[in-house]
Amino acid sequence: MALRHYTLDFKLSAPADCTKTVHGLQSIFQEQEMTETVHDTEGHGHLATFVGKKGRFVVLRVHTHGLVTVDLQCYEGDDSTQVDNLLNALETKLENLLRGIITRVKRLPAISRGATVDRYWPTADGRLVEYDIDHVLYDKDSAYQNIKILHSQQFGNILVLNGDVNLADSDLAYTQAIMGSGRENYEGKEVLILGGGDGGILAETVKLKPKMITMNLHIDEAVINGCRQHMRKTCGDVLDSLTGDCYQVLVEDCVPVLKKYVEEGRTFDYVINDLTAVPISTLPEEDSTWEFLRLILDLSIKVVRPSGKYFTQGNCVNLTEALNLYEEQLEKLSCPVDFSKEVVCVPSYMELWVFYSVWKK
Amino acid sequence: MALRHYTLDFKLSAPADCTKTVHGLQSIFQEQEMTETVHDTEGHGHLATFVGKKGRFVVLRVHTHGLVTVDLQCYEGDDSTQVDNLLNALETKLENLLRGIITRVKRLPAISRGATVDRYWPTADGRLVEYDIDHVLYDKDSAYQNIKILHSQQFGNILVLNGDVNLADSDLAYTQAIMGSGRENYEGKEVLILGGGDGGILAETVKLKPKMITMNLHIDEAVINGCRQHMRKTCGDVLDSLTGDCYQVLVEDCVPVLKKYVEEGRTFDYVINDLTAVPISTLPEEDSTWEFLRLILDLSIKVVRPSGKYFTQGNCVNLTEALNLYEEQLEKLSCPVDFSKEVVCVPSYMELWVFYSVWKK
Structure with missing residues (x-):
């Protein structure tokens, strides 16, 4: 069972009001019955973690320099509507709390971690890219290398040698x-x-x-x-x-x-x-x-x-x-x-x- | 200042020995003088967080179903050799501790969160892709939409309307x-x-x-x-x-x-x-x-x-x-x-x- 990892980031033109931001989100986490831990960062902003039901886990960081980051981890089989609602609630609330100083809101597609089919095959220049791979056709460790043939919805079958995309x-x-x-x-x-x-x-x-x-x-x-x-x-x-x-x-x-x-x-x-x-x-x-x-x-x-x-x-x-x-x-x-x-x-x-x-x- | 977010995941053919895994990594976190908090997940595996110097933060999860995930967050200006060494140490140690049951080790390129130049422009089918964008040439909110022109090393200048890559x-x-x-x-x-x-x-x-x-x-x-x-x-x-x-x-x-x-x-x-x-x-x-x-x-x-x-x-x-x-x-x-x-x-x-x-x- 894979872990889905969501990120939600607010880039700001000025440092966030930490107390206001943290308090403003409290009701959302309480509603989810999540257990909060506040960590001492020795001056590197506010860092709180929240453990919820079904293995859900949230990291909230109000950084000192104009950035608020939220991580949400849940399991693949979790109710995606509930998870989306939680993220939407956090996004909407943060948009309100940080109004006037937001320069960018970024919510990336969730990263799937530990899935049966691995969709992440970084480029030769080291960039993170997700492929539309839906199944593994061939996976063999020869005496010389790992050989995979993966099926991509759009590119067809792809030969991957030692993690390098060779040809589709x-x-x-x-x-x-x-x-x-x-x-x-x-x-x-x-x-x-x-x-x-x-x-x-x-x-x-x-x-x-x-x-x-x-x-x-x-x-x-x-x-x-x-x-x-x-x-x-x-x-x-x-x-x-x-x-x-x-x-x-x-x-x-x-x-x-x-x-x-x-x-x-x-x-x-x-x-x-x-x-x-x-x-x-x-x-x-x-x-x-x-x-x-x-x-x-x-x-x-x-x-x-x-x-x-x-x-x-x-x-x-x-x-x-x-x-x-x-x-x-x-x-x-x-x-x-x-x-x-x-x-x-x-x-x-x-x-x-x-x-x-x-x-x- | 952006946050760099690293992930390191071990997919396993059997559940990890939680006590052995957690104890085995302890010396690495102690060496880094990181403060550990163990969280109660109500049966959803072991979850520990570690707060270190300079705002470094690690999440270690030993899941119950054959997956170990590590998150490491640090600031953009942090010493990247030190951070790499920490990740390498964790990877090497986990490879030893989990020997025999590892089916995949995945360490993705770090995600840059809250950077001045945003490199993540998901595809129309919702996949996460990182571009080689190095600067923003034009960024304007018209009455109708947000218009950006970004410079990519390989694609040249790219017109992005409301977050959709239009043409390069x-x-x-x-x-x-x-x-x-x-x-x-x-x-x-x-x-x-x-x-x-x-x-x-x-x-x-x-x-x-x-x-x-x-x-x-x-x-x-x-x-x-x-x-x-x-x-x-x-x-x-x-x-x-x-x-x-x-x-x-x-x-x-x-x-x-x-x-x-x-x-x-x-x-x-x-x-x-x-x-x-x-x-x-x-x-x-x-x-x-x-x-x-x-x-x-x-x-x-x-x-x-x-x-x-x-x-x-x-x-x-x-x-x-x-x-x-x-x-x-x-x-x-x-x-x-x-x-x-x-x-x-x-x-x-x-x-x-x-x-x-x-x-x-």
């Missing part, structure tokens, strides 16, 4: 962007896909009649297994078999595979890296992630034909530091490269995303 | 959709825009060399005044003057204007209704909104030429009841019509939106 049925824009936004001709070409376990890139590339697509899934076959079953609007039937007329899927660590290609002198017209997002943190402990990233990048560029292109996703547009660091990596490759970037709206991401095209100078 | 610099997709998604030829045509105060539709239509555009802003000139100054990426210079080579902007109630057109037999090739969203509530008190909507719709369709089209936005794709009600209105018009609809991703909306094309049978 609604996100053809992602696949098109990482394939060069429709500006490339894949017919008769040789293509290497790194990662891409949701099958979206493979499914779209197959339609363009390439000569051969090699998809190197890296190591986690569980992603393919989940997507084959639950992401069919994205992958169609391309993941039903690991080989097709013009494609093969390898489930192995892509570093040795890339090294072998380099040794053999094998090259591709297009290399599409859909492996991982650019590391967000730039702390020293993340050095190894950057090392790995640069290794993959360097090997990938080596197997791109001089006339070919390397495509990858970058990060959300707000993480400029991470994007800059990525672009610095591009300067350090063993083959000199040029690049362009594009900002794309991927519907289920709730943030704009940067995609890179890279080619040999 | 990033949202050309909205304007294109409400103009027929590029499938229409506006050259030499007569166009009527209802609403459209941000100037986006006018700016895009002007580029297509129509014969004449009449934009009937309805009543609130303050919208144009704000947008002229702060939404120039959307409106360009079209709002600098209320008349141009091929357009005129009327700031009057659109109902009498439409009635006059009907009386005069004046018609248009395209009527674009950008006035208001479909009412979300279907309660009796909203009847008048639907009446108004149907009146506008009926008059608008009357002034569309038999070969012409009427375009409008509907609502977010999840509000199926409101969309169905709108479609029912289309059945009740004095001229019989057909319609098509399209679901479009408008970047700053953080939800998919439905647009309608309507034409006379």
